[in-house]
Amino acid sequence: MINLILLGLPGAGKGTVSERIVDKYSLAHISTGDMFREAMANKTPVGLEAKSYIDKGNLVPDEVTAKLVEERLSQSDTNNGFILDGFPRTTAQAEMLEDITKRLKKPLTNVIALDVDEGVLVDRLSARFMCKSCGATYNKFSKKPKVEGTCDRCGSHEFYQREDDKPEVVKNRLQVNEKMNAPLRDFYQQKGILSVVNGEQSPEKVFEDTDAILSKN
Structure with missing residues (x-):
């Protein structure tokens, strides 16, 4: 059984390695963004509660996000294991998650x-x-289109760079994320379940090192 959180700053390669882990171990990949969209589309009570904050332009409180995570982790596809993506982001959320995972065993x-x-x-x-x-x-x-100027997925020839991918914005975003990430690493280090993988290696080597950790379970 593997119930996993991947930590890392934006661009560290979490998406790439999680795809490979999901493929190998058939885990449920749980993204908080997807969870919110799904719960709001299905008009679940927690989804409607989250929507009431989002519609006003407010942040969704931790308690509501935690309820949504619990609702998602209660589903049967997580019984074989899961990867959590985007939660927890703070030690307060990590403590909530600990309570949730205890309740759900x-x-x-x-x-x-x-x-x-x-x-x-x-x-x-x-x-x-x-x-x-x-x-x-x-x-x-690291990931150019197979045919230069043509999207692999849809064949379009129009590309753009997001504002928050421009160098000066990126530096600021990384510093903000590091402030959030460091306490989480400390929290899980103290719990004795944190492992660190060098994310500067090739995607293949990053997966190989990650897989070596997971295969010990």
Whole structure:
């Protein structure tokens, strides 16, 4: 059984490695963004509660997010294990998650932090661009379209760079995220379930190192 959280700053490669983990171990990949969209579309009580905050432009309180996480983790597809993406973001949320996983008898087995130098992350994120039509993400260094100028997914020829992928914005975003990430790493270090993987290696090697940790479960 693998119940996993991946930690890492934006651009550290969490999305890439989580896809490979899901493929190998058939885990439920739980993204808080997807959870919110699904709960609001299905008009669940918690989804409607979250929507009432979002519609007013307010942040969804931790308690509501936690209820949503509990609702999602209660579903049967998580019985074989899960990866949580985007939650927890703070130690207060980590404590809430601990209560949830105790109640559901689905305790976390691993927290893996992908470690990447800030300068490398700035280069990676500044190199990111997206398809204007379908939103597919590419990178000038590590993930170019198979045919230059043509989106692999939808065939469009129009690309753009998000404002928050520009170097000066990226640096600020990383500093904000690091302030949130460091206490979480400390929290799980104290729990004895944190492992650190060098995220500056090739995606294959990052997965290999991550898999070596998970295969011990």
